[in-house]
Amino acid sequence: MYLSSFAMTEPEGRVYMYAPSWLNVWESHLYNRALKSTRSNGWGFKRFGTGSDIYASEMIRTPHYTDYIVAMEDVSEAALHNLSAKERMLLMKSRTAFIYADSWGESSSFENINSALHQATIDTLPKNLIKKFAVKDFSCKIRGEKQSLVQAMRLAQDYLDWDIFDFVVICAAYRAVPVLVFSDEDLAVNKKEIIQDQDIKINLSVERVGCFIFSQRESSLKINTGKYIPQNKEVASGDIFSGADDDIDLMCFSGLRRNSLWRETFSENKRDRQKVSLPERYGGSGCLTPALSWIYLQQHTVTGGKMRTIVPDNVGGYQYFDTWFQGN
Structure with missing residues (x-):
């Protein structure tokens, strides 16, 4: 299959270093274990919705989530307009499938949400994107941690090879929620695989959203x-x-x-x-x-x-x- 068009974006703000606190004991415990597992000395976060109006430690946990929703809308628009006018019209009139992929699944409980609509957008999939791509046949959500985008691509390849759909649109998102990031990297380390690095290593988790349009039409x-x-x-x-x-x-x-x-x-x-x-x-x-x-x-x-x-x-x-x- 061919990647006809794609677009990705990330926050424009600064990186904030995570600082463990006794107010979040379990999160701090996972932080220390994740550092040990990844042989690192610190962890930085770059998230949508951060600003100077909130304490840095709290801002890393609950930034303004609406910026993330807007970013997904913008990146989908960019991917759509990266196609030629002829291809856009063809996509709207063809058999198109929509797959939404993220790492955590239902994660609205980790956001400071006061809107049922926004909660449904984060927990299920953004319905406005289905309308944007004129999807009438098939839509689904894949939750697979680090593997979800590749799993969605495998599904898209099967659909295109079997001539079930003409286009498959994959929208993917990553929310860098600290407690989820740390728990995902809290793995047992094989002592034989430990590499003693002399340099200081800082892990960086960056929130990103992306939109990818696949088809059988030849591209670069x-x-x-x-x-x-x-x-x-x-x-x-x-x-x-x-x-x-x-x-x-x-x-x-x-x-x-x-x-x-x-x-x-x-x-x-x-x-x-x-x-x-x-x-x-x-x-x-x-x-x-x-x-x-x-x-x-x-x-x-x-x-x-x-x-x-x-x-x-x-x-x-x-x-x-x-x-x-x-x-x-």
């Missing part, structure tokens, strides 16, 4: 989603980076921690592949971190080739997708 980005590779699979993880996949020119890794999969991705090999750690370059955005690989292609001069994006999960497995790109 061709996408193919790969299979899920479980941790205990007999075939070594290195096999997927070599052999039949020797045409890979760029490797992008969306995981936060430097585990064995990270070391395999960034290890030296015979072929001189370029390697990019997306969280270290742009900050982590949960399910939207893999999409930053397309942002990387936009921001850098490339001559054309094949990019593989690795999306690890929390139990040792991973998914991946390949992008064939043209020079810019």
Whole structure:
């Protein structure tokens, strides 16, 4: 399938460092455990709706959520208008599916919400976007932590390959709620995989929203989603980076921690592949971190080739997708 159009955005405000407090004991406990799990020294947050009218510690937890809803509306409008006028008209008249993906599912309880409409928008999906893309056939929401965008892409690829729909619109969002971010990274660490880094490492969680329009109409980005590779699979993880996949020119890794999969991705090999750690370059955005690989292609001069994006999960497995790109 082809990525016909996409747009992403993030907050324009500053980064706020998290400071544990006795007023939020459990959150502080998860913070310390997440630092240990990721071998880090601090955690910064960049969220929609922050400002100088609230204490920084409270602002990180409950910013003005309406800015996030407006950002989703704006990014969807941008993705739609990145299409040509002919393609926009075709999308409106064609069989179009809508998939809404986020990391946490029903998360309105973590927001300071006083509107039932806004609560439904965050917990289910924004109905105004369904109207924007004239979706009449199918819509759904996928909640899958770090994997939700890739799962939505796999679903979109099946729908397009089976000729069920002509276009699939995926809107994805990541809310960097501190207690959820820390609990998601609170994982047991294998002592054999611990790397003693001398440098101070600060994790950065950045809220982002994105809209992606897929179709079978040829464009500059061709996408193919790969299979899920479980941790205990007999075939070594290195096999997927070599052999039949020797045409890979760029490797992008969306995981936060430097585990064995990270070391395999960034290890030296015979072929001189370029390697990019997306969280270290742009900050982590949960399910939207893999999409930053397309942002990387936009921001850098490339001559054309094949990019593989690795999306690890929390139990040792991973998914991946390949992008064939043209020079810019």
